[in-house]
Amino acid sequence: MQLILGFLNNALSWWHWLVLGAIPPLIIALYFLKLKRQSLEVPSTYLWRRTIEDLHVNSLWQRLRKSLLLFLQLLLIAIVMLACLRPSWQGRELVGERFIFLVDTSASMGATDLGPTRLEVVKQRVNELIDQMTSSDTAMLMSFSDRSRVEQEFTQNRRRLRRALAAVKLTHRTTNLDESLRYSAGRANPADSREGERDVMSVAEALPATLYIFSDGNVPDVADFSLGNLEPVYTRMGTDECQNIGITAFSAERHPEKPDRLQVFGRLRHFQQKETSDEQAVGIQVGVDVFLDDHLIDSREVQISEEGTGGIEFSMSDIDSGVLKMQLQAESRNDLAVDDVAYASVNRPKLSRVLLLTSGNDALHLALGTEQSQKLATVRHEAPGYLNDVNYQQQAEGGLYDLIIYDQCAPEKMPQANTLFIGQLPPMDSWTAGRVQSPVSIIDTDQTHPLMQFIEMGNVAVVEATPVSPPRGGTVLIDSDLVQENTTHAALFAIAPRERFEDAVLGFRLVDSAAGEVITNWPIRISFPLFMNNVLSYLGSAQRASQTFMNVQPGQPVIVQTDEPLQKIQVVSPDGSNLEVTRTGLGHFTFTDTEAIGVYKIKNTSASDTQQLFTVNLFDSRESNIWPQLELEIGHETVSVQATSAPTRREAWKYLLVVALAVALLEWYIFNRRVYL
Amino acid sequence: MSSSSTEALSRLLTPELLAQLERMELVSRKIFRGRMKGERRSKRKGQSVEFADFRNYVPGDDLRFIDWNLYARLDKLFLKMYLEEEDLHFYALLDDSLSMDFGDPTKLHYAKQLAAAVGFIGLCRSDRVRIESLGQTLRQPAPVLRGRHSLWRMVEYLEAIQAGDSVPLVDGVKNFCLRNSGKGILLFISDLMDKQGYESAFRFLLAQQMDIYVVHVLSPEELNPELQGDLRLIDCEDGEHAEITVSRPLLDRYQRTLATFVDSAREFCTRRGMTYLLTNTNIPVEHFVASYLRQRGLVR
Numbered sequence: 011m012q013l014i015l016g017f018l019n020n021a022l023s024w025w026h027w028l029v030l031g032a033i034p035p036l037i038i039a040l041y042f043l044k045l046k047r048q049s050l051e052v053p054s055t056y057l058w059r060r061t062i063e064d065l066h067v068n069s070l071w072q073r074l075r076k077s078l079l080l081f082l083q084l085l086l087i088a089i090v091m092l093a094c095l096r097p098s099w100q101g102r103e104l105v106g107e108r109f110i111f112l113v114d115t116s117a118s119m120g121a122t123d124l125g126p127t128r129l130e131v132v133k134q135r136v137n138e139l140i141d142q143m144t145s146s147d148t149a150m151l152m153s154f155s156d157r158s159r160v161e162q163e164f165t166q167n168r169r170r171l172r173r174a175l176a177a178v179k180l181t182h183r184t185t186n187l188d189e190s191l192r193y194s195a196g197r198a199n200p201a202d203s204r205e206g207e208r209d210v211m212s213v214a215e216a217l218p219a220t221l222y223i224f225s226d227g228n229v230p231d232v233a234d235f236s237l238g239n240l241e242p243v244y245t246r247m248g249t250d251e252c253q254n255i256g257i258t259a260f261s262a263e264r265h266p267e268k269p270d271r272l273q274v275f276g277r278l279r280h281f282q283q284k285e286t287s288d289e290q291a292v293g294i295q296v297g298v299d300v301f302l303d304d305h306l307i308d309s310r311e312v313q314i315s316e317e318g319t320g321g322i323e324f325s326m327s328d329i330d331s332g333v334l335k336m337q338l339q340a341e342s343r344n345d346l347a348v349d350d351v352a353y354a355s356v357n358r359p360k361l362s363r364v365l366l367l368t369s370g371n372d373a374l375h376l377a378l379g380t381e382q383s384q385k386l387a388t389v390r391h392e393a394p395g396y397l398n399d400v401n402y403q404q405q406a407e408g409g410l411y412d413l414i415i416y417d418q419c420a421p422e423k424m425p426q427a428n429t430l431f432i433g434q435l436p437p438m439d440s441w442t443a444g445r446v447q448s449p450v451s452i453i454d455t456d457q458t459h460p461l462m463q464f465i466e467m468g469n470v471a472v473v474e475a476t477p478v479s480p481p482r483g484g485t486v487l488i489d490s491d492l493v494q495e496n497t498t499h500a501a502l503f504a505i506a507p508r509e510r511f512e513d514a515v516l517g518f519r520l521v522d523s524a525a526g527e528v529i530t531n532w533p534i535r536i537s538f539p540l541f542m543n544n545v546l547s548y549l550g551s552a553q554r555a556s557q558t559f560m561n562v563q564p565g566q567p568v569i570v571q572t573d574e575p576l577q578k579i580q581v582v583s584p585d586g587s588n589l590e591v592t593r594t595g596l597g598h599f600t601f602t603d604t605e606a607i608g609v610y611k612i613k614n615t616s617a618s619d620t621q622q623l624f625t626v627n628l629f630d631s632r633e634s635n636i637w638p639q640l641e642l643e644i645g646h647e648t649v650s651v652q653a654t655s656a657p658t659r660r661e662a663w664k665y666l667l668v669v670a671l672a673v674a675l676l677e678w679y680i681f682n683r684r685v686y687l
Numbered sequence: 688m689s690s691s692s693t694e695a696l697s698r699l700l701t702p703e704l705l706a707q708l709e710r711m712e713l714v715s716r717k718i719f720r721g722r723m724k725g726e727r728r729s730k731r732k733g734q735s736v737e738f739a740d741f742r743n744y745v746p747g748d749d750l751r752f753i754d755w756n757l758y759a760r761l762d763k764l765f766l767k768m769y770l771e772e773e774d775l776h777f778y779a780l781l782d783d784s785l786s787m788d789f790g791d792p793t794k795l796h797y798a799k800q801l802a803a804a805v806g807f808i809g810l811c812r813s814d815r816v817r818i819e820s821l822g823q824t825l826r827q828p829a830p831v832l833r834g835r836h837s838l839w840r841m842v843e844y845l846e847a848i849q850a851g852d853s854v855p856l857v858d859g860v861k862n863f864c865l866r867n868s869g870k871g872i873l874l875f876i877s878d879l880m881d882k883q884g885y886e887s888a889f890r891f892l893l894a895q896q897m898d899i900y901v902v903h904v905l906s907p908e909e910l911n912p913e914l915q916g917d918l919r920l921i922d923c924e925d926g927e928h929a930e931i932t933v934s935r936p937l938l939d940r941y942q943r944t945l946a947t948f949v950d951s952a953r954e955f956c957t958r959r960g961m962t963y964l965l966t967n968t969n970i971p972v973e974h975f976v977a978s979y980l981r982q983r984g985l986v987r
Contacts (some may be wrong), residue, residue: 047919047930052910053786053794054880055922055929060943062931
């Protein structure tokens with residue numbers, strides 16, 4: 011009895027139940043006092059009876075129909091009573107009211123140890139969580155790789171969330187949680203009104219949110235970050251059994267001694283759970299195929315060491331340009347495919363273009379005319395008057411030259427090139443010079459800088475010089491005893507960056523071209539041609555050298571320079587799509603659509619032949635390490651794996667009321683279709 | 688002639704209709720043998736002005752019919768024979784069950800009008816007119832009317848017929864047949880609404896070998912019932928009830944039932960040589976007589 015009372019007392023009080031319980035007898039009573047028909051006397055019911063004769067044939071149905079209405083009414087009230095009992099089942103519910111779903115879309119989420127890919131499983135999980143959201147919950151969806159992206163702002167609309175989730179795509183990028191965490195924190199934590207002051211006030215109300223991170227945890231630790239009102243829940247995606255052999259490096263370089271020889275290096279790494287027994291780790295041999303322009307040129311077995319690493323190295327000759335491809339023969343289980351192949355592009359070695367503007371300087375002519383110099387660059391000699399030529403202005407603006415040497419002359423506007431000024435200041439306010447002083451003694455040279463490598467200045471004498479001071483960020487390469495305002499020592503030679511170029515300024519002339527006097531004995535020292543060689547190789551070909559073997563990680567921008575001043579180039583992606591890139595104002599092309607791994611071909615839009623190649627490779631041991639981490643380090647907090655939702659009571663009364671409504675509609679329909687013919 | 692009789696007459700027949708009816712006569716497809724001298728030619732030889740034949744005289748014959756001219760020429764006695772002229776027996780049988788007491792005018796009133804109109808035609812032509820109702824008992828025979836002067840009696844008699852006697856159709860017809868064995872024209876006016884059916888009743892009539900006209904009277908309420916709602920229909924004759932909920936499909940179905948009922952009655956009559964006429968109380972009697980009955984050959 012007590013049990014029944016307790017059972018009935020859960021939603022309504024006893025008198026509620028009394029009222030509710032009185033309804034079914036009332037319905038039955040009303041049924042018996044059913045509709046009183048209006049009597050009407052007619053001449054004869056003869057025809058009427060014959061009319062409804064057929065109806066009496068199925069009078070069982072007629073009788074049933076009558077009781078069907080009663081039955082439906084009783085069913086209706088029974089459902090309502092059942093709804094009042096608040097039946098429920100155990101379900102799961104998200105904790106909190108605001109949620110941020112962070113979905114890892116980096117390359118490692120393409121691992122196949124879980125579902126089709128890990129990302130697909132993540133989508134399923136997030137969909138389940140979206141299903142568990144109640145109507146008052148709001149959620150935001152972000153994806154992150156090396157950059158974060160808001161897929162859907164905070165919304166209560168679950169359909170929009172699902173649609174945004176379906177649109178999330180796997181990338182080949184690396185992982186960085188930092189940006190998305192800061193964005194999430196910005197949405198959850200109130201901004202400070204006066205940062206840095208003592209009485210910091212919050213200008214907005216704190217909006218605590220639960221942060222669901224779906225990742226394999228192979229992310230750089232996020233430092234200097236406070237979660238604040240964010241409640242992080244880390245869902246570890248991946249299995250303990252997963253393992254991966256990935257190419258973490260693959261490059262080709264020209265032999266320093268023999269430029270026609272190409273040295274190729276590859277590095278493999280085997281990733282698996284650290285606790286796995288050693289027998290598995292030791293003695294793995296991985297087959298590796300090397301292709302040149304899709305022709306197999308080598309196949310090797312690489313021994314993976316105990317540390318899980320292995321390397322491949324070989325040299326090739328007579329390769330002018332082409333694409334090298336290294337691919338794993340996947341016999342061993344390999345859960346991540348994106349790092350099983352690597353590309354290296356070999357571009358034609360290019361000579362630097364150097365413009366020398368001098369009114370006549372034998373020392374420079376000689377130093378730039380050596381055999382070694384000619385291997386590095388083609389030098390054009392012009393008089394300072396060439397500065398006023400239209401051609402010069404176009405070429406300088408268009409970035410045709412890699413290096414322009416101004417000997418005792420200066421342009422009106424700095425060119426799109428590295429520069430070396432001799433005995434003259436660049437036309438920029440940031441560079442300052444002192445008065446001409448004499449004599450000069452060199453105190454120190456910075457031999458760690460590539461420009462000053464192997465340069466011994468001890469035996470160099472300078473008669474007169476102007477101390478120069480570079481702008482902020484510049485480096486003094488030759489220090490002297492000259493006195494300049496505010497400094498004890500002033501620089502004879504300094505270098506400073508300008509946008510993506512570098513300007514070097516030598517504070518003394520080599521010869522006084524006007525008077526024909528010798529200012530310094532440096533040109534007859536062995537260090538001078540070495541210095542010029544350094545100038546050509548560093549200032550002249552620094553950009554070019556990097557273009558020979560261009561490689562970037564997915565998503566990183568590529569800066570392309572062309573031999574001729576073009577307005578547009580065409581980039582052919584590995585999937586064959588063409589993209590036109592327009593020249594930027596800085597005289598080069600910036601290509602950013604490097605999502606796909608593979609070889610990209612750069613073409614002149616007018617010509618069909620490929621001019622340059624560059625490659626996009628993952629080469630990230632953090633991404634190749636697909637074993638899911640147990641913890642995430644966020645600021646000073648360690649986030650462990652947690653369940654995403656808490657058990658909860660799921661009420662059924664809403665659904666019951668919907669059923670009751672349907673029953674009521676059915677009853678109404680049957681009542682209105684009273685005559686069945 | 689009392690004033691009530693005049694009123695009754697004007698209720699049944701208008702003067703215009705009477706004038707119209709005077710010019711008509713009843714026609715029988717069959718030639719019957721009458722009982723009295725009438726205005727119709729008979730198959731029998733008898734006394735009339737129309738010569739038919741001669742025959743030899745036999746002792747005992749009426750001397751008045753001897754053709755003396757022939758006796759003078761041939762010295763033999765011949766008897767002249769003439770065609771007999773006879774009267775026509777016209778019967779009107781009215782259904783006076785309670786179901787006939789519906790409609791505006793009531794079906795019974797309509798039946799009376801019709802019987803009066805056709806009866807008047809008969810009276811004008813010196814036919815033998817007898818109007819009966821189904822509820823009439825054997826002990827109260829209806830008067831036999833003859834001659835125009837009997838119009839008042841006919842009207843009075845018709846006025847006296849009241850609905851109320853719910854005699855089954857078959858019993859009423861049987862009684863009628865027992866009372867009236869002679870041949871003639873029968874105008875049977877009924878709504879045929881008998882739950883036992885009209886077929887056995889008609890079979891009794893057929894046995895009489897009369898020239899039968901069945902006038903099926905229905906009221907507009909029966910032809911196009913304008914009912915709505917949940918109704919409990921009570922039969923005025925036997926109190927039986929039928930519960931209906933009026934709906935379009937039900938009314939359609941009623942129409943189909945009615946059409947079937949009418950068609951089967953017509954077919955039954957036509958197959959058996961009876962003339963079936965459906966009318967409703969909205970059709971004026973004069974129109975019905977002048978048009979329908981004339982078309983069917985009852986009047987001329």
